[in-house]
Each structure stands twice: as C-alpha cells, then as structure tokens.
Amino acid sequence: MSLKLKQVVIGLDNRQLFEPVNLTVAAGEVFSLMGSSGCGKSTLLSFIAGTLGEPFSVNGDVLLNNQSLQPEPVEKRRVGILFQDPLLFPHMTVVENLMFAAPAGSQAEKRQQALSSLADIGLEHCAGFYPRQLSGGQAARVSLMRTLAAKPGALLLDEPFSKLDRDTRDHFRTLVFATVARRNIPAILVTHDEDDVADRNRVLRLINQHSD
Numbered sequence: 001m002s003l004k005l006k007q008v009v010i011g012l013d014n015r016q017l018f019e020p021v022n023l024t025v026a027a028g029e030v031f032s033l034m035g036s037s038g039c040g041k042s043t044l045l046s047f048i049a050g051t052l053g054e055p056f057s058v059n060g061d062v063l064l065n066n067q068s069l070q071p072e073p074v075e076k077r078r079v080g081i082l083f084q085d086p087l088l089f090p091h092m093t094v095v096e097n098l099m100f101a102a103p104a105g106s107q108a109e110k111r112q113q114a115l116s117s118l119a120d121i122g123l124e125h126c127a128g129f130y131p132r133q134l135s136g137g138q139a140a141r142v143s144l145m146r147t148l149a150a151k152p153g154a155l156l157l158d159e160p161f162s163k164l165d166r167d168t169r170d171h172f173r174t175l176v177f178a179t180v181a182r183r184n185i186p187a188i189l190v191t192h193d194e195d196d197v198a199d200r201n202r203v204l205r206l207i208n209q210h211s212d
Helices: 041-049 094-101 107-120 136-149 166-183
Strands: 003-012 021-025 030-034 056-064 079-082 154-158 187-190 203-205
Touching (some): 030 041, 030 166, 041 056, 041 079, 041 154, 041 187, 079 136, 094 136, 107 136, 136 166
Parallel strands (some): 030 187, 030 203, 079 154, 154 187
Antiparallel strands (some): 003 021, 003 056
C-alpha cells in the first residue's frame, strides 16, 4: 500500500499556493510536510481526503495503492485524518465513540474491537468514561484509535501533537509512529515542529505563495 501525489497544484484566486507536489509515501512510513502558516499544508491534506471544495482549484492526482482517489467521494477514499483536537463525540462514552467509527459488523463485534483497541493503548479502564473525563493525552490516544477503527488505507496527521504538553506530546508521537509502522499504512504529517519529523530525509517544505 502506498500513497502518491502526482503533479498536484492547488490554486486560490487564480494564484498557486505552492509549487507542484510529487511524492510517494510507502506503507508504514510517516512523511512530513512543513512550512509557514498559510502555505497550503492543511489545504493539501484536505485535497487528499476529498474535502477540498470551492473556491480552490486543483490539478494533478492522488493515488492510493496505484488507484486514483479523484473519482471517489470522501467516504470511499479510505483516508483517515487526525486533527489537533480529538473531536470525540461528547455525548458518547469512549467505547461508543470507537464503535461508531467501526465498519459494518454486529454491535457485539464492534464492542469487542473497541475494547481491544483500548487495551492496545492501556485505556481499557476508560471504556465507560465520557470525553470530558479524559486527560488531553488520553483523549488524543482515543482519537487515534477512533480514526483507525475505520481501517483506513492511509492516514493524514494535521498537527495532532501541537496542543499537548511536552511529555505527553513525546509519548503520543511515539505511539502514532509505532502504530503507523505496525499497521503498515502510509501517513503524511503536517507540523511546524522539527521534533515531530519522523525521518529528516522524508520532508517536504512548502513555500508560502498565498494564504490558505
């Protein structure tokens, strides 16, 4: 499984946001996107996820396992995205949040998968908690598991570490990178922090040509 961007150019108000992007992200790899605010990093992730709409214009293609995602709607792209905020449903318990994101299956199967995911991150004791009862680090870990519950073929990381304190950030970053490697899926990380870069040889720095 690989994620490829081929000659991707995104425009706004008849101006390019950045130079054409060509890259290939291998299974299990975390490729980093860096650049100043407004250079188009998050906009590029939105294009990959299929959520980029007006007023942006796009040329180029995005392929997952050598299949173009361009014709596919968001729900069929198999692209998961993790944001700065956990975005957990406040009215659902932790286990219900994970079950909601799971693909088709019986409620019993979904619950078992959710509990297994919580055990993987040492949070099985939080299954019945509501998001407000979680610490920032716990919520971040649950959000990661919820994103992965849908079994995405690729993962987009939009500054998911930026709001965590230093110690929590380091632990969560290690968990995310290890999970990407273990599940053998390609991932693209947007960050402003050099410490977040998984491989310094696998970084693309976008040049700010226009605001997002």
